[in-house]
Amino acid sequence: MPNGAAAHADHHGHHAHHPALQHHFESLEQQHEASTLGMWVFLVTEVMFFGGLLMAYLLYRVWYPGAWAEASLALDIVLGGINTAVLIASSFTMAMAVRAAQTGRHQHTVRWLILTMALGLTFLVIKYFEYAHKFELREVPGPDFEWHGQFPYQAQIFFSLYFGLTGLHALHMIIGVTLLAVITWMAAKGRFTPEWYTPVEMSGLYWHFVDIVWIFLFPLLYLVDRAHGVAQVGV
Amino acid sequence: MTTTVLPRVNYLNHEHGVASWLLTKDHKRIGILYLIVVAVAFFLGAIFAAGVRMELTTPQGDLVSADTYNKLFTAHGVMMVFFVLIPVVPAILGNFAMPLMIGAKDVAFPKLNLLSWYVFVIGFLFTIAALIFGGVDTGWTFYTPYSSTASNSNVMLTGLGVFIAGFSSILTGLNFMVTIHRMRAPGMTWFRLPLFVWAIYATALVQVLGTPVVAITVLMMALERALGFGIFDPRLGGDPVLFQHLFWFYSHPAVYIMILPPMGAISEVIACFSRKNVFGYSFVAFSSLAIAVFGFLVWAHHLFVAGISPYSAMVFSFLSFAVAIPSAVKTFNWTATLYQGAIWWRAPMMWVFGFIGLFLIGGLTGLFLASLGLDVHLHDTYFVVAHFHYIMVGGAIMGFLAGLHFWWPKMTGRMYSDGAATLSALLVFVGFNLTFGPQFILGYLGMPRRYHVYPDEYQVLNVLSSAGTSILGVGYTLTAVYLIYSLFRGERAGANPWLATGLEWNNTDSPPLPHNFSDLPVVSEGAYEYSKRGMKVA
Amino acid sequence: MAGHISPVRTYAMIFGTLMVLTVVTVAAAFTNLGIMNFPVAITIAIFKATLVILFFMHVKYSSRLTKLVCGGAFFFLGILFFLTMTDYLSRGWFVSPRGTAGAGTQVTVGPPPPPSAQPAAPAAEH
Numbered sequence: 001m002p003n004g005a006a007a008h009a010d011h012h013g014h015h016a017h018h019p020a021l022q023h024h025f026e027s028l029e030q031q032h033e034a035s036t037l038g039m040w041v042f043l044v045t046e047v048m049f050f051g052g053l054l055m056a057y058l059l060y061r062v063w064y065p066g067a068w069a070e071a072s073l074a075l076d077i078v079l080g081g082i083n084t085a086v087l088i089a090s091s092f093t094m095a096m097a098v099r100a101a102q103t104g105r106h107q108h109t110v111r112w113l114i115l116t117m118a119l120g121l122t123f124l125v126i127k128y129f130e131y132a133h134k135f136e137l138r139e140v141p142g143p144d145f146e147w148h149g150q151f152p153y154q155a156q157i158f159f160s161l162y163f164g165l166t167g168l169h170a171l172h173m174i175i176g177v178t179l180l181a182v183i184t185w186m187a188a189k190g191r192f193t194p195e196w197y198t199p200v201e202m203s204g205l206y207w208h209f210v211d212i213v214w215i216f217l218f219p220l221l222y223l224v225d226r227a228h229g230v231a232q233v234g235v
Numbered sequence: 236m237t238t239t240v241l242p243r244v245n246y247l248n249h250e251h252g253v254a255s256w257l258l259t260k261d262h263k264r265i266g267i268l269y270l271i272v273v274a275v276a277f278f279l280g281a282i283f284a285a286g287v288r289m290e291l292t293t294p295q296g297d298l299v300s301a302d303t304y305n306k307l308f309t310a311h312g313v314m315m316v317f318f319v320l321i322p323v324v325p326a327i328l329g330n331f332a333m334p335l336m337i338g339a340k341d342v343a344f345p346k347l348n349l350l351s352w353y354v355f356v357i358g359f360l361f362t363i364a365a366l367i368f369g370g371v372d373t374g375w376t377f378y379t380p381y382s383s384t385a386s387n388s389n390v391m392l393t394g395l396g397v398f399i400a401g402f403s404s405i406l407t408g409l410n411f412m413v414t415i416h417r418m419r420a421p422g423m424t425w426f427r428l429p430l431f432v433w434a435i436y437a438t439a440l441v442q443v444l445g446t447p448v449v450a451i452t453v454l455m456m457a458l459e460r461a462l463g464f465g466i467f468d469p470r471l472g473g474d475p476v477l478f479q480h481l482f483w484f485y486s487h488p489a490v491y492i493m494i495l496p497p498m499g500a501i502s503e504v505i506a507c508f509s510r511k512n513v514f515g516y517s518f519v520a521f522s523s524l525a526i527a528v529f530g531f532l533v534w535a536h537h538l539f540v541a542g543i544s545p546y547s548a549m550v551f552s553f554l555s556f557a558v559a560i561p562s563a564v565k566t567f568n569w570t571a572t573l574y575q576g577a578i579w580w581r582a583p584m585m586w587v588f589g590f591i592g593l594f595l596i597g598g599l600t601g602l603f604l605a606s607l608g609l610d611v612h613l614h615d616t617y618f619v620v621a622h623f624h625y626i627m628v629g630g631a632i633m634g635f636l637a638g639l640h641f642w643w644p645k646m647t648g649r650m651y652s653d654g655a656a657t658l659s660a661l662l663v664f665v666g667f668n669l670t671f672g673p674q675f676i677l678g679y680l681g682m683p684r685r686y687h688v689y690p691d692e693y694q695v696l697n698v699l700s701s702a703g704t705s706i707l708g709v710g711y712t713l714t715a716v717y718l719i720y721s722l723f724r725g726e727r728a729g730a731n732p733w734l735a736t737g738l739e740w741n742n743t744d745s746p747p748l749p750h751n752f753s754d755l756p757v758v759s760e761g762a763y764e765y766s767k768r769g770m771k772v773a
Numbered sequence: 774m775a776g777h778i779s780p781v782r783t784y785a786m787i788f789g790t791l792m793v794l795t796v797v798t799v800a801a802a803f804t805n806l807g808i809m810n811f812p813v814a815i816t817i818a819i820f821k822a823t824l825v826i827l828f829f830m831h832v833k834y835s836s837r838l839t840k841l842v843c844g845g846a847f848f849f850l851g852i853l854f855f856l857t858m859t860d861y862l863s864r865g866w867f868v869s870p871r872g873t874a875g876a877g878t879q880v881t882v883g884p885p886p887p888p889s890a891q892p893a894a895p896a897a898e899h
Binding site for chain 1: 345409412413414466
Binding site for chain 2: 838845846849852853856857859860861862863864865866867
């Protein structure tokens with residue numbers, strides 16, 4: 001190992017150390033690429049995580065279309081629709097926060113992040129009222145489940161999947177808001193520069209993923225058979 | 236190779252104290268930490284196995300009750316599958332060797348790597364707690380509706396342990412994938428990567444894609460058990476077989492988490508001790524990826540008699556046969572590597588020979604079970620038990636020990652006794668075959684698994700099997716004894732006691748430096764250029 | 774580290790499109806399209822998700838590896854759905870000569886089926 005120390009010193013002499021560069025990476029570029037790939041691989045695991053529940057959903061939707069239509073009508077489409085809009089808006093504000101970080105405007109980053117969190121919390125509050133209503137009606141799966149429709153058994157499967165999917169999604173939202181709080185704090189402290197804003201970008205990817213999950217959950221849970229339901233009501 | 240001078244600073248001695256280990260972000264130290272926990276888990280799992288075999292020496296249920304027996308084999312399965320076989324090679328040897336082999340200073344996310352270990356330990360402790368509070372009797376597969384409604388044992392606690400440990404596996408896989416993509420040294424192209432790294436990469440794919448599915452499946456089972464959700468509940472119209480589908484979507488590929496990394500270690504050892512390039516390098520490399528991907532297409536062969544559609548079963552049977560192709564590619568290429576090689580008869584190679592023979596038997600009997608008609612006869616018999624032990628113990632554990640004996644001088648800087656290691660490889664090989672060979676016959680004769688009593692005519696073979704277990708136990712104990720002994724009295728190993736190729740042998744000391752290399756390695760040749768270097772051993 | 778910086782206009786347009794599509798999917802759900810309701814809803818959802826992935830998550834401007842990882846996730850999810858459904862959708866195709874369905878069919882809940890649906894009587898007793 002001759003010249004080792006010299007080569008080492010020389011190597012680092014070429015570019016100044018960024019405070020965020022960790023020792024085991026050669027450059028900020030490499031560090032950023034590693035983080036990005038790591039985040040994407042993590043999102044893959046998340047897709048598969050939700051995938052198990054979605055598989056159960058698919059099977060029972062194919063098996064019990066009647067029960068699915070009946071149970072889905074009991075969900076509040078207005079609240080569900082508002083929540084969809086809220087989440088899409090939060091995805092937009094998140095993208096804007098990342099953009100502000102890219103262009104080095106700290107104040108904008110902080111503002112967009114706060115707006116994103118506010119929208120995220122709005123979603124959770126609306127979700128809370130939806131859940132509370134379901135508990136009131138005893139439409140929560142378990143020994144006390146009550147259903148006065150035609151398919152009392154399979155409706156319970158629907159609601160098991162409804163609570164499983166939306167509950168898991170809400171958990172991800174809570175984690176996301178917490179994550180954003182930390183990032184906002186870091187942004188307010190001026191930690192990010194156009195050279196290094198990886199945490200903002202990574203939380204953005206996570207936030208968009210959670211939004212995508214909801215983009216699927218909304219039609220899968222709320223919009224199963226609305227047309228038929230309307231027809232029935234009309235008659 | 237006798238170096239008397241200890242390297243001044245290495246990863247073991249540059250920091251001291253328990254805290255320096257428990258807070259380490261060094262991939263090499265984390266590998267050692269895994270080794271310790273896995274060794275404990277292996278010891279516990281072996282104790283439970285011994286209990287099972289002791290009960291089965293007599294046809295009557297005279298040692299333990301049926302309930303205790305159920306808990307014994309469940310404890311054995313859970314311990315060995317989730318806390319030994321899944322982490323044994325990726326988390327121990329992968330953590331220790333992979334970053335060294337690709338010329339990286341560390342894995343991409345060192346803190347995450349340490350977190351994975353803590354997550355693993357927490358999962359392990361939950362499982363231990365479940366055992367202390369009375370055990371669990373569902374079998375390691377947690378099939379519904381037994382686990383969700385019928386069993387009154389500690390299903391929740393064990394499920395939680397497995398769920399948590401799963402995240403350790405996911406995070407390790409994620410970390411390794413990013414490391415292999417982004418942290419390779421200059422000149423370390425994909426086709427210069429050692430085959431062990433290819434195997435670790437393929438394993439990481441399975442860990443990342445499969446483990447989340449079993450996590451959510453166990454979670455659904457837990458929701459059903461704890462809160463009365465109805466996803467698999469037949470009383471509501473749910474299908475318990477769906478649980479099996481989702482469970483095996485992970486747990487069949489999990490077999491490849493267990494076997495792919497040992498296969499990678501085998502490729503390293505076989506090249507070094509045959510002094511040859513691995514025959515058909517790119518085929519061996521791609522067969523790892525092929526096994527990982529094909530592994531996701533075959534899971535329902537565990538469900539052939541569970542009431543799935545016979546048409547679907549035909550598809551899965553066909554695909555299961557297809558997995559044999561990449562596995563056979565590997566086996567053929569290893570034997571072709573041996574052909575006309577300068578075979579060096581040292582201990583790691585003994586474990587390799589054991590691996591190839593046992594994996595061959597395990598793999599070929601797998602084809603019996605993939606055949607629809609034969610599976611109806613053999614399903615849930617001791618034939619299945621023998622088959623998967625040949626893969627998991629004969630394959631994975633033998634392969635792990637081959638790799639451990641290969642890298643031990645690098646990990647510790649000490650040599651173990653070659654004679655003792657050879658003897659122990661022989662004992663394990665003999666003991667293993669005596670234990671599980673008779674079980675093929677027992678299964679074929681119709682002895683079902685998971686029963687603690689059996690008809691008298693099965694006794695001779697069962698006694699043989701139990702006798703084999705004791706030889707197996709002696710073999711493993713011997714391994715532990717001389718390896719631990721070598722830590723204190725072992726001869727110092729030089730940087731490269733096996734005259735092997737590879738960055739971990741040629742570009743750093745034994746044990747390696749704290750940050751692996753004193754200067755960044757630059758790679759200019761393939762992984763196994765034994766012939767070019769003229770590295771003939773005496 | 775110069776990531777791609779999209780103009781604000783792009784983000785605004787994507788945001789607008791997503792909102793419009795949300796309205797469209799609700800409207801489509803209230804229209805009786807017969808069997809097509811589900812495919813339409815799921816197609817719109819996939820389209821919306823693709824917009825988010827490509828533009829908000831910058832996959833359009835990312836490396837081939839990122840695209841591959843992203844596509845890989847949906848590929849393996851597809852394997853899970855497809856191969857599991859090969860079982861469920863082909864159950865009950867096979868009826869043995871004795872008249873019983875060969876493999877487990879859909880679980881039925883509720884009152885037992887009328888007597889006429891009983892399987893054929895077993896062979897005569899000796």
